[in-house]
Amino acid sequence: MPGSRARVLEKAKGLPADGLIFDLEDAVAPDEKAAARTTVAEALAAGGYGARLRLVRVNGLDTEWGAADLDAAATMACDAVLLPKVGAPSELDAAAARLDAAGGEGRALWAMIETPQGVLNAAAIAAHPRLEGFVLGTNDLLKDLGGRATQDRIALMPALAMALLAARAHGVACIGGVYNAFRDLDGLAQECQQDRDMGFDGKTLIHPGQVEVANSAFAPDAAALDEARRQIEAFDEAVASGSGVAVLDGKIVENLHVETARTLIARAEAIAKSAAETA
Numbered sequence: 130m131p132g133s134r135a136r137v138l139e140k141a142k143g144l145p146a147d148g149l150i151f152d153l154e155d156a157v158a159p160d161e162k163a164a165a166r167t168t169v170a171e172a173l174a175a176g177g178y179g180a181r182l183r184l185v186r187v188n189g190l191d192t193e194w195g196a197a198d199l200d201a202a203a204t205m206a207c208d209a210v211l212l213p214k215v216g217a218p219s220e221l222d223a224a225a226a227r228l229d230a231a232g233g234e235g236r237a238l239w240a241m242i243e244t245p246q247g248v249l250n251a252a253a254i255a256a257h258p259r260l261e262g263f264v265l266g267t268n269d270l271l272k273d274l275g276g277r278a279t280q281d282r283i284a285l286m287p288a289l290a291m292a293l294l295a296a297r298a299h300g301v302a303c304i305g306g307v308y309n310a311f312r313d314l315d316g317l318a319q320e321c322q323q324d325r326d327m328g329f330d331g332k333t334l335i336h337p338g339q340v341e342v343a344n345s346a347f348a349p350d351a352a353a354l355d356e357a358r359r360q361i362e363a364f365d366e367a368v369a370s371g372s373g374v375a376v377l378d379g380k381i382v383e384n385l386h387v388e389t390a391r392t393l394i395a396r397a398e399a400i401a402k403s404a405a406e407t408a
């Protein structure tokens with residue numbers, strides 16, 4: 130959400146999104162940067178965002194706005210600060226030090242992975258002790274790669290996979306990039322499906338009209354939940370009869386499949402809980 134648009138920040142209180150990004154960076158024009166800082170701080174202080182994760186995206190410390198953004202974000206009522214165009218863990222050290230000095234001691238960080246350097250250093254960035262999640266910046270990535278925006282996103286695939294591998298290796302969240310054609314819901318659905326199939330935890334969105342499509346793509350469907358429950362049942366029965374492997378619908382079920390099934394059920398329960406809390 131552009132941090133400069135108070136109406137949009139208000140609107141978000143009624144959206145079934147799991148997280149919100151209060152943007153001070155690219156969605157805000159240069160002459161609105163200072164005012165946006167105040168608008169975001171006031172909106173967060175007023176509250177009303179329920180259980181939604183609140184991230185404030187600041188400008189980079191290498192810009193004229195970055196230091197003031199971090200100083201302001203240090204005491205905002207948010208859950209974490211999202212740093213743009215992160216290229217190396219040293220940038221997280223610098224941001225963390227600035228936040229700590231401004232009263233935001235220990236504040237969690239998220240990183241936009243959206244430059245070739247960030248992708249190549251993704252594992253070291255993910256390992257940073259303050260880092261809790263990645264957001265893929267596919268527009269900036271495509272720009273830096275010199276690639277073309279095709280529906281299969283072939284130009285982006287190596288970067289998406291590397292960011293995801295790094296996030297998984299270090300146990301941090303990994304959220305897919307935005308879909309720019311915000312009125313094209315079929316295109317969005319295809320891209321959400323691709324992100325979901327790859328393993329991303331969710332999708333960043335730019336317009337309220339996109340939320341429902343993303344929620345239905347990332348929420349486990351009824352058939353998958355049914356299969357997960359039956360896999361657990363079949364495996365428990367197999368273990369009770371002394372076997373380490375069950376067979377369900379002609380496919381083997383081992384303890385690793387049970388782990389995946391339990392994760393799926395936990396995800397569905399978390400979504401239901403979050404939906405109840407954000408309703």
Ligand SMILES: CC(C)(COP(=O)(O)OP(=O)(O)OC[C@H]1O[C@@H](n2cnc3c(N)ncnc32)[C@H](O)[C@@H]1OP(=O)(O)O)[C@@H](O)C(=O)NCCC(=O)NCCSC(=O)C[C@H](O)C(=O)O
Nearest residue numbers: 130131137140141155156243266267268269307335336337
């Ligand atoms: C794309 C938009 C400029 C469209 O805005 P608008 O013309 O206002 O759209 P609508 O009239 O259809 O809006 C309908 C209602 O929804 C509210 N609204 C609009 N956008 C949002 C939003 N993002 N969050 C919450 N609510 C929103 C409007 O207020 C209308 O409500 P109402 O007032 O009740 O009528 C606009 O959607 C927009 O600016 N989107 C966000 C753009 C953005 O954030 N860009 C930066 C992030 S993407 C990025 O940075 C990429 C990344 O870094 C990379 O490299 O890839």
Ligand SMILES: [Mg+2]
Nearest residue numbers: 155243266269
């Ligand atoms: Mg970007």
